[in-house]
Amino acid sequence: MPDTPARTALRWSHAGLNCRDLDATEAFYRTWFGFERARAVELGEDRIVFLRNGDAYLELFTSHADPGPAAGGDGPQQPGSIRHLAFQTDDLQAFLDRAGEAVPISLGPLEFDEFIPGWRTVWVTDPDGVVVEVSQGYRDEQPVHPPHGH
Template sequence: MRFHHLAIEVKDLETSAAFYQKYFGLKEEERFLFNGEKIIFLKADDFRLELISSTEQSSSNPASVHLCFEIDSIKEGTKPFIENGIFAIEGPYKLDNGWETVFYQGPDNELLEFIQVGGKAD
Protein backbone atom coordinates (compact mmCIF):
# COMPACT_ATOMS: atom_id res chain seq x y z
CA MET A 1 0.00 0.00 0.00
CA ARG A 2 1.23 3.46 -0.89
CA PHE A 3 -0.13 6.89 -0.06
CA HIS A 4 -1.76 8.21 -3.24
CA HIS A 5 -3.25 11.65 -2.52
CA LEU A 6 -4.78 14.13 -0.12
CA ALA A 7 -8.07 15.70 -1.21
CA ILE A 8 -9.79 18.91 -0.20
CA GLU A 9 -13.11 20.42 -1.20
CA VAL A 10 -12.73 23.98 -2.45
CA LYS A 11 -15.10 26.83 -3.23
CA ASP A 12 -13.42 27.94 -6.47
CA LEU A 13 -11.55 25.20 -8.30
CA GLU A 14 -9.56 27.44 -10.64
CA THR A 15 -8.50 29.88 -7.89
CA SER A 16 -7.36 27.01 -5.65
CA ALA A 17 -5.52 25.28 -8.49
CA ALA A 18 -3.68 28.50 -9.35
CA PHE A 19 -2.76 29.02 -5.67
CA TYR A 20 -1.24 25.55 -5.24
CA GLN A 21 0.54 25.78 -8.58
CA LYS A 22 2.03 29.20 -7.80
CA TYR A 23 2.99 28.76 -4.16
CA PHE A 24 3.71 25.02 -3.96
CA GLY A 25 5.01 24.36 -7.47
CA LEU A 26 2.39 21.68 -8.16
CA LYS A 27 1.63 20.89 -11.80
CA GLU A 28 -1.74 19.86 -13.17
CA GLU A 29 -1.78 16.13 -13.76
CA GLU A 30 -5.41 15.51 -14.71
CA ARG A 31 -8.91 16.98 -14.51
CA PHE A 32 -12.30 15.36 -14.92
CA LEU A 33 -15.95 15.39 -13.88
CA PHE A 34 -17.17 12.59 -11.60
CA ASN A 35 -20.59 12.27 -9.91
CA GLY A 36 -21.31 15.98 -10.29
CA GLU A 37 -17.92 17.00 -8.90
CA LYS A 38 -15.26 18.84 -10.87
CA ILE A 39 -11.85 17.40 -9.93
CA ILE A 40 -8.28 18.53 -10.59
CA PHE A 41 -5.26 16.49 -9.58
CA LEU A 42 -2.08 18.49 -8.99
CA LYS A 43 1.26 16.72 -8.57
CA ALA A 44 4.87 17.28 -7.54
CA ASP A 45 7.16 14.25 -7.41
CA ASP A 46 5.24 11.55 -5.49
CA PHE A 47 2.77 13.96 -3.86
CA ARG A 48 -0.72 14.49 -5.28
CA LEU A 49 -3.35 17.00 -4.20
CA GLU A 50 -6.92 16.45 -5.36
CA LEU A 51 -9.06 19.58 -5.51
CA ILE A 52 -12.80 18.95 -5.55
CA SER A 53 -15.52 21.43 -6.43
CA SER A 54 -19.06 20.16 -6.03
CA THR A 55 -22.40 21.73 -6.78
CA GLU A 56 -23.82 19.86 -3.78
CA GLN A 57 -22.48 19.55 -0.24
CA SER A 58 -22.30 15.88 0.67
CA SER A 59 -24.89 15.15 3.33
CA SER A 60 -23.55 11.66 4.05
CA ASN A 61 -20.08 12.91 4.92
CA PRO A 62 -19.55 16.58 5.77
CA ALA A 63 -15.76 16.17 5.95
CA SER A 64 -13.88 18.30 3.45
CA VAL A 65 -10.68 16.20 3.50
CA HIS A 66 -9.98 12.57 2.70
CA LEU A 67 -6.92 10.34 2.62
CA CYS A 68 -6.30 8.07 -0.34
CA PHE A 69 -4.09 5.00 -0.47
CA GLU A 70 -3.04 3.32 -3.70
CA ILE A 71 -3.40 -0.45 -3.63
CA ASP A 72 -2.64 -3.11 -6.22
CA SER A 73 -6.13 -4.64 -6.09
CA ILE A 74 -9.39 -3.19 -4.77
CA LYS A 75 -10.72 -6.69 -4.11
CA GLU A 76 -7.66 -7.92 -2.22
CA GLY A 77 -6.84 -4.63 -0.52
CA THR A 78 -10.29 -4.19 1.01
CA LYS A 79 -10.73 -7.84 2.01
CA PRO A 80 -9.74 -7.17 5.69
CA PHE A 81 -12.53 -4.59 5.96
CA ILE A 82 -15.16 -6.89 4.49
CA GLU A 83 -14.01 -9.85 6.61
CA ASN A 84 -14.55 -7.70 9.71
CA GLY A 85 -18.00 -6.45 8.72
CA ILE A 86 -16.85 -3.00 7.58
CA PHE A 87 -18.46 -2.15 4.27
CA ALA A 88 -17.80 0.59 1.75
CA ILE A 89 -19.79 3.78 2.21
CA GLU A 90 -19.33 4.64 -1.48
CA GLY A 91 -18.25 2.64 -4.51
CA PRO A 92 -16.48 0.77 -5.82
CA TYR A 93 -16.40 2.85 -8.97
CA LYS A 94 -14.54 2.45 -12.23
CA LEU A 95 -13.42 5.87 -13.51
CA ASP A 96 -13.12 6.81 -17.18
CA ASN A 97 -9.32 6.89 -16.86
CA GLY A 98 -9.30 3.21 -15.77
CA TRP A 99 -8.79 3.79 -12.07
CA GLU A 100 -10.96 1.89 -9.61
CA THR A 101 -11.87 3.52 -6.30
CA VAL A 102 -13.83 2.76 -3.13
CA PHE A 103 -14.47 4.74 0.07
CA TYR A 104 -14.64 3.62 3.71
CA GLN A 105 -15.19 5.50 6.93
CA GLY A 106 -12.53 5.39 9.66
CA PRO A 107 -13.18 5.14 13.40
CA ASP A 108 -13.42 8.93 13.80
CA ASN A 109 -15.58 9.39 10.68
CA GLU A 110 -12.58 10.25 8.52
CA LEU A 111 -13.04 9.35 4.87
CA LEU A 112 -10.58 6.77 3.56
CA GLU A 113 -10.25 6.14 -0.16
CA PHE A 114 -8.52 3.19 -1.74
CA ILE A 115 -7.56 3.44 -5.40
CA GLN A 116 -6.26 0.95 -7.93
CA VAL A 117 -4.55 2.81 -10.77
CA GLY A 118 -3.20 -0.13 -12.72
CA GLY A 119 -2.50 -3.80 -12.54
CA LYS A 120 -5.09 -6.52 -12.60
CA ALA A 121 -8.77 -5.73 -12.87
CA ASP A 122 -10.97 -6.85 -10.00
Template sequence: MKLHHIGMNVKSLEQSKAFYQTYFGFEEEMYLEWGCESILFLKKEDFRLELIEEAGEERGTGRTFVHIALSVENLEYELEVLKSKGLLPVEGPLLLENGWKVAFFFGPEGEIIELVEEG
Protein backbone atom coordinates (compact mmCIF):
# COMPACT_ATOMS: atom_id res chain seq x y z
CA MET A 1 0.00 0.00 0.00
CA LYS A 2 1.14 3.54 -0.71
CA LEU A 3 -0.35 6.99 -0.36
CA HIS A 4 -2.67 7.69 -3.28
CA HIS A 5 -4.00 11.18 -2.51
CA ILE A 6 -5.15 13.57 0.17
CA GLY A 7 -8.59 15.11 -0.21
CA MET A 8 -9.86 18.38 1.21
CA ASN A 9 -12.91 20.61 1.06
CA VAL A 10 -12.48 23.98 -0.62
CA LYS A 11 -14.77 26.97 -1.09
CA SER A 12 -13.65 27.53 -4.69
CA LEU A 13 -12.10 24.96 -7.01
CA GLU A 14 -10.79 27.70 -9.28
CA GLN A 15 -9.07 29.67 -6.51
CA SER A 16 -7.55 26.56 -4.97
CA LYS A 17 -6.47 25.24 -8.37
CA ALA A 18 -4.74 28.54 -9.16
CA PHE A 19 -3.03 28.58 -5.74
CA TYR A 20 -1.58 25.06 -6.00
CA GLN A 21 -0.59 25.50 -9.66
CA THR A 22 1.03 28.90 -9.14
CA TYR A 23 2.88 28.29 -5.90
CA PHE A 24 3.57 24.56 -5.91
CA GLY A 25 3.58 23.53 -9.58
CA PHE A 26 0.61 21.13 -9.50
CA GLU A 27 -1.08 20.28 -12.81
CA GLU A 28 -4.74 19.42 -13.42
CA GLU A 29 -5.21 15.66 -13.77
CA MET A 30 -8.99 15.20 -13.93
CA TYR A 31 -12.32 16.75 -13.07
CA LEU A 32 -15.49 14.88 -12.16
CA GLU A 33 -18.84 15.43 -10.48
CA TRP A 34 -20.19 13.05 -7.85
CA GLY A 35 -23.59 13.85 -6.40
CA CYS A 36 -23.49 17.45 -5.15
CA GLU A 37 -19.68 17.58 -5.25
CA SER A 38 -17.38 18.96 -7.93
CA ILE A 39 -14.03 17.20 -7.64
CA LEU A 40 -10.72 18.28 -9.13
CA PHE A 41 -7.57 16.17 -8.93
CA LEU A 42 -4.26 17.99 -9.14
CA LYS A 43 -1.02 16.05 -9.56
CA LYS A 44 2.66 16.73 -9.02
CA GLU A 45 5.05 13.88 -9.69
CA ASP A 46 3.54 10.85 -7.88
CA PHE A 47 1.32 12.85 -5.53
CA ARG A 48 -2.35 13.77 -5.97
CA LEU A 49 -4.36 16.41 -4.20
CA GLU A 50 -8.16 16.09 -4.40
CA LEU A 51 -10.07 19.36 -4.10
CA ILE A 52 -13.77 18.97 -3.29
CA GLU A 53 -16.29 21.79 -3.73
CA GLU A 54 -19.79 21.09 -2.45
CA ALA A 55 -22.82 22.78 -3.99
CA GLY A 56 -25.32 24.70 -1.88
CA GLU A 57 -25.24 26.88 1.18
CA GLU A 58 -23.20 24.47 3.31
CA ARG A 59 -20.30 24.81 0.88
CA GLY A 60 -16.89 25.22 2.45
CA THR A 61 -17.99 24.78 6.04
CA GLY A 62 -16.65 22.26 8.51
CA ARG A 63 -13.32 20.51 8.34
CA THR A 64 -10.91 21.21 5.52
CA PHE A 65 -9.16 17.83 5.69
CA VAL A 66 -11.54 15.18 4.43
CA HIS A 67 -9.64 11.91 3.97
CA ILE A 68 -6.44 10.07 3.26
CA ALA A 69 -6.45 7.63 0.34
CA LEU A 70 -4.23 4.60 -0.03
CA SER A 71 -3.55 2.94 -3.37
CA VAL A 72 -4.08 -0.84 -3.52
CA GLU A 73 -3.53 -3.40 -6.27
CA ASN A 74 -6.67 -5.44 -5.54
CA LEU A 75 -9.50 -3.79 -3.62
CA GLU A 76 -11.55 -6.97 -3.17
CA TYR A 77 -8.57 -8.74 -1.61
CA GLU A 78 -7.87 -5.85 0.76
CA LEU A 79 -11.55 -5.73 1.77
CA GLU A 80 -11.43 -9.43 2.67
CA VAL A 81 -8.24 -8.96 4.72
CA LEU A 82 -9.74 -6.02 6.61
CA LYS A 83 -13.03 -7.88 7.12
CA SER A 84 -11.12 -10.81 8.64
CA LYS A 85 -9.62 -8.33 11.12
CA GLY A 86 -13.03 -6.90 11.99
CA LEU A 87 -12.95 -3.68 9.93
CA LEU A 88 -15.86 -3.14 7.55
CA PRO A 89 -16.24 -0.28 5.06
CA VAL A 90 -18.68 2.51 5.88
CA GLU A 91 -19.22 3.03 2.13
CA GLY A 92 -18.35 0.90 -0.87
CA PRO A 93 -16.99 -0.77 -2.68
CA LEU A 94 -18.00 1.68 -5.41
CA LEU A 95 -17.03 1.90 -9.08
CA LEU A 96 -16.44 5.53 -10.09
CA GLU A 97 -16.97 6.90 -13.59
CA ASN A 98 -13.19 7.21 -14.04
CA GLY A 99 -12.78 3.43 -13.53
CA TRP A 100 -11.47 3.53 -9.96
CA LYS A 101 -12.85 1.11 -7.38
CA VAL A 102 -13.04 2.69 -3.92
CA ALA A 103 -14.11 1.88 -0.37
CA PHE A 104 -14.19 4.12 2.71
CA PHE A 105 -13.45 3.36 6.38
CA PHE A 106 -13.40 5.34 9.62
CA GLY A 107 -10.20 5.51 11.64
CA PRO A 108 -10.11 5.63 15.45
CA GLU A 109 -10.46 9.45 15.59
CA GLY A 110 -13.21 9.61 12.99
CA GLU A 111 -10.82 10.26 10.12
CA ILE A 112 -11.83 8.83 6.76
CA ILE A 113 -9.54 6.34 5.05
CA GLU A 114 -10.18 5.54 1.38
CA LEU A 115 -8.75 2.54 -0.46
CA VAL A 116 -8.37 3.05 -4.22
CA GLU A 117 -7.80 0.52 -6.99
CA GLU A 118 -7.21 2.32 -10.27
CA GLY A 119 -8.97 0.75 -13.25
Protein backbone atom coordinates (compact mmCIF):
# COMPACT_ATOMS: atom_id res chain seq x y z
CA MET A 1 0.00 0.00 0.00
CA PRO A 2 1.47 3.40 -0.95
CA ASP A 3 2.40 5.86 1.77
CA THR A 4 -0.25 8.45 2.44
CA PRO A 5 0.55 12.02 3.39
CA ALA A 6 0.16 12.91 7.03
CA ARG A 7 -3.32 14.12 7.87
CA THR A 8 -3.55 17.88 8.07
CA ALA A 9 -6.02 19.29 10.54
CA LEU A 10 -8.77 21.06 8.62
CA ARG A 11 -11.53 23.27 9.92
CA TRP A 12 -14.49 24.88 8.20
CA SER A 13 -13.67 28.22 6.59
CA HIS A 14 -16.62 29.79 4.77
CA ALA A 15 -19.35 29.55 2.16
CA GLY A 16 -19.08 31.85 -0.87
CA LEU A 17 -22.27 33.43 -2.21
CA ASN A 18 -22.78 35.21 -5.55
CA CYS A 19 -24.90 38.34 -5.09
CA ARG A 20 -26.88 40.54 -7.49
CA ASP A 21 -26.95 43.31 -4.88
CA LEU A 22 -24.09 42.79 -2.46
CA ASP A 23 -25.32 45.52 -0.08
CA ALA A 24 -28.81 43.94 0.18
CA THR A 25 -27.34 40.48 0.79
CA GLU A 26 -24.94 41.83 3.43
CA ALA A 27 -27.82 43.64 5.18
CA PHE A 28 -29.94 40.45 5.15
CA TYR A 29 -27.30 38.33 6.90
CA ARG A 30 -26.37 41.15 9.32
CA THR A 31 -30.00 41.90 10.24
CA TRP A 32 -31.46 38.39 10.48
CA PHE A 33 -28.48 36.16 11.29
CA GLY A 34 -26.13 38.32 13.38
CA PHE A 35 -23.20 38.51 10.97
CA GLU A 36 -20.76 41.43 11.08
CA ARG A 37 -18.40 42.61 8.36
CA ALA A 38 -14.94 41.12 8.92
CA ARG A 39 -13.26 42.47 5.77
CA ALA A 40 -14.01 44.07 2.41
CA VAL A 41 -11.75 43.78 -0.63
CA GLU A 42 -12.23 46.38 -3.36
CA LEU A 43 -11.76 45.06 -6.90
CA GLY A 44 -12.33 48.08 -9.11
CA GLU A 45 -16.10 48.28 -9.65
CA ASP A 46 -16.68 45.05 -7.70
CA ARG A 47 -15.83 43.94 -4.19
CA ILE A 48 -15.76 40.89 -1.97
CA VAL A 49 -17.16 41.14 1.56
CA PHE A 50 -16.42 38.66 4.33
CA LEU A 51 -19.09 38.42 7.03
CA ARG A 52 -18.47 36.68 10.34
CA ASN A 53 -20.68 35.25 13.06
CA GLY A 54 -18.48 33.46 15.61
CA ASP A 55 -16.48 30.89 13.65
CA ALA A 56 -18.87 30.98 10.66
CA TYR A 57 -17.96 33.13 7.67
CA LEU A 58 -19.80 34.05 4.49
CA GLU A 59 -17.86 35.43 1.52
CA LEU A 60 -20.06 37.63 -0.66
CA PHE A 61 -19.13 38.19 -4.31
CA THR A 62 -20.66 40.71 -6.69
CA SER A 63 -22.12 38.73 -9.60
CA HIS A 64 -23.17 40.03 -12.99
CA ALA A 65 -24.38 36.63 -14.26
CA ASP A 66 -28.03 36.00 -15.07
CA PRO A 67 -29.77 34.40 -12.07
CA GLY A 68 -30.87 30.81 -12.45
CA PRO A 69 -34.35 29.58 -11.65
CA ALA A 70 -35.58 30.19 -8.11
CA ALA A 71 -35.16 27.11 -5.92
CA GLY A 72 -37.92 27.48 -3.30
CA GLY A 73 -38.85 24.71 -0.88
CA ASP A 74 -35.83 23.53 1.08
CA GLY A 75 -33.46 24.33 -1.80
CA PRO A 76 -32.33 23.09 -5.21
CA GLN A 77 -32.37 19.35 -5.77
CA GLN A 78 -29.67 19.14 -8.48
CA PRO A 79 -26.51 17.20 -7.61
CA GLY A 80 -23.51 19.51 -7.37
CA SER A 81 -25.51 22.42 -5.98
CA ILE A 82 -25.77 23.58 -2.40
CA ARG A 83 -29.27 22.79 -1.13
CA HIS A 84 -29.37 25.45 1.62
CA LEU A 85 -27.46 27.22 4.38
CA ALA A 86 -28.65 26.37 7.89
CA PHE A 87 -28.73 28.08 11.26
CA GLN A 88 -29.89 26.95 14.72
CA THR A 89 -31.94 29.04 17.15
CA ASP A 90 -33.30 28.43 20.62
CA ASP A 91 -36.65 30.02 19.68
CA LEU A 92 -37.92 29.59 16.12
CA GLN A 93 -41.18 31.40 16.85
CA ALA A 94 -39.29 34.47 18.11
CA PHE A 95 -37.29 34.50 14.84
CA LEU A 96 -40.50 34.25 12.81
CA ASP A 97 -42.22 36.96 14.86
CA ARG A 98 -39.24 39.30 14.46
CA ALA A 99 -38.89 38.63 10.73
CA GLY A 100 -42.60 39.01 9.98
CA GLU A 101 -43.12 39.50 6.25
CA ALA A 102 -39.64 41.00 5.76
CA VAL A 103 -38.14 37.53 5.18
CA PRO A 104 -39.85 35.39 2.51
CA ILE A 105 -40.68 31.83 3.66
CA SER A 106 -40.13 29.15 1.03
CA LEU A 107 -41.26 26.17 3.17
CA GLY A 108 -42.71 25.59 6.62
CA PRO A 109 -42.50 25.99 9.46
CA LEU A 110 -42.58 22.22 9.83
CA GLU A 111 -42.36 20.02 12.93
CA PHE A 112 -40.25 16.84 13.04
CA ASP A 113 -41.35 15.50 16.44
CA GLU A 114 -41.46 11.94 15.03
CA PHE A 115 -37.65 12.13 14.70
CA ILE A 116 -36.68 14.49 17.55
CA PRO A 117 -39.26 15.90 19.99
CA GLY A 118 -39.26 19.70 19.67
CA TRP A 119 -37.46 19.86 16.30
CA ARG A 120 -39.01 22.65 14.19
CA THR A 121 -37.69 24.19 10.97
CA VAL A 122 -38.53 26.94 8.49
CA TRP A 123 -36.83 27.71 5.18
CA VAL A 124 -36.52 31.31 4.00
CA THR A 125 -34.80 32.94 1.03
CA ASP A 126 -32.15 35.64 0.96
CA PRO A 127 -32.23 38.53 -1.57
CA ASP A 128 -30.52 36.33 -4.19
CA GLY A 129 -32.85 33.35 -3.74
CA VAL A 130 -30.46 31.28 -1.61
CA VAL A 131 -32.53 29.06 0.67
CA VAL A 132 -31.65 29.44 4.36
CA GLU A 133 -32.91 26.97 6.98
CA VAL A 134 -33.64 28.15 10.51
CA SER A 135 -34.11 25.26 12.94
CA GLN A 136 -34.89 24.76 16.62
CA GLY A 137 -34.38 21.61 18.66
CA TYR A 138 -32.10 19.47 16.46
CA ARG A 139 -29.84 17.15 18.48
CA ASP A 140 -27.25 14.56 17.39
CA GLU A 141 -27.77 10.88 18.10
CA GLN A 142 -26.01 9.71 21.24
CA PRO A 143 -23.42 8.40 20.79
CA VAL A 144 -22.42 9.87 17.41
CA HIS A 145 -21.24 7.04 15.17
CA PRO A 146 -18.56 7.62 12.50
CA PRO A 147 -19.32 6.49 8.93
CA HIS A 148 -18.58 2.85 8.13
CA GLY A 149 -14.94 2.09 7.41
CA HIS A 150 -13.50 4.84 9.60
